[in-house]
Amino acid sequence: MASIRFDKRIICNGVILNTKYILTTSNCMRKRALSRLKLSVGSSSRGTGGTEVGVCKVTYHPQVGKKNFGSNLALMNLCEALKLTDSIKEIQVIDKEPDLKAKATTSGWSTIMWGASLREPCETVSAYVLRKLDVNLHDPNSCSKDRKRWFNISSGDTVQNICVTRKTESCSFDKGAPMVIDGKLAGILALGDCSKEPEVFINLFHHKAWLE
Template identity: 35%
Template structure:
């Protein structure tokens, strides 16, 4: 989700300087919040390491971007073994608590096809969650979000795209309030990365400041309902790209049902 561009600070610091230095500001444009304010958040983990954010759809289903389960480097792509994947809910500190095992993953039927906005998946938990003030589901919006809509984005923040352990600025929860921008304007800003056609399956965040947003799956909320999840972010002030969920309501609702 949201993480200030810590790299820029670190490049100017002597290596002997403590990484706890208060001038390494990890709250630019964001505010710290309690899990009770965003109880639908889940930390998705592989081998006990945070890999992305999930959103609680019901007691047995967590919505993610399907790219959460893959990890890329310059030479290869690794798919996380489902046997190592767990989900933590009801926590403010991302690396605290115990995990619930994942027994199955349901990919959107067009996940691997173009365009990229079909990259959704549902994690099916091995045992149902017990809801509380710190952990509960969120409803999906019942209408397509409009340009300029006011939104909130929350999460723990990534460890940067490359997940360097010494750049961890996001162990506690943060939230940013912002607004959406026109998809055509977003496409013009992001054309060097991929082709972005005007589609009701894609929305873009204006992004007020230069903050790092690599924690895929981070939820975008409008008036208390889940509108989108993060698909593509960066450490720049260019718009972040989200998968808009209104068009996927039927697929999410059908596949999140407990089929006992």
């Protein structure tokens, strides 16, 4: 996993697909000068440690910007190849449609407290150590009305997003955070917040050919 920093501030997360490419959501990359972007990998502490690498090119999914939120993806081409270690690992994309009964986990520096004040109506406090959370998968058709604009049903009634709910009270703003099933990458977070609405992950099974 990687933290994405713009002018030294963490803005999103990414997932290591191989030594040269890291995957995130396209809106994390828009209007970002590559010279001001840095990725940190290999550390479980937010903002400290790890290996820092630069991004030389960003490739967007061909359906980005066509009102297809299920294709909200961007591949970051690293300026230099990563050296894989026990703390810097690549992950394979899932090779089948996620089972709604599967045990799924996600990780990130998700917000652990939501506060409100006159000055800071959306004040958040993030964890300093990478957290791992279990999530429940839901039938996308049953929750698409709650996150309607994030769901795109194709002619074959195939949903390109995965709908989940957290098993804890923590909030989540970790765009690009991974969802893993049976050791494989099933999705990345496209929409998370502190509401009671389901979170939305992009279903990567439907983009396996593009990612390869």
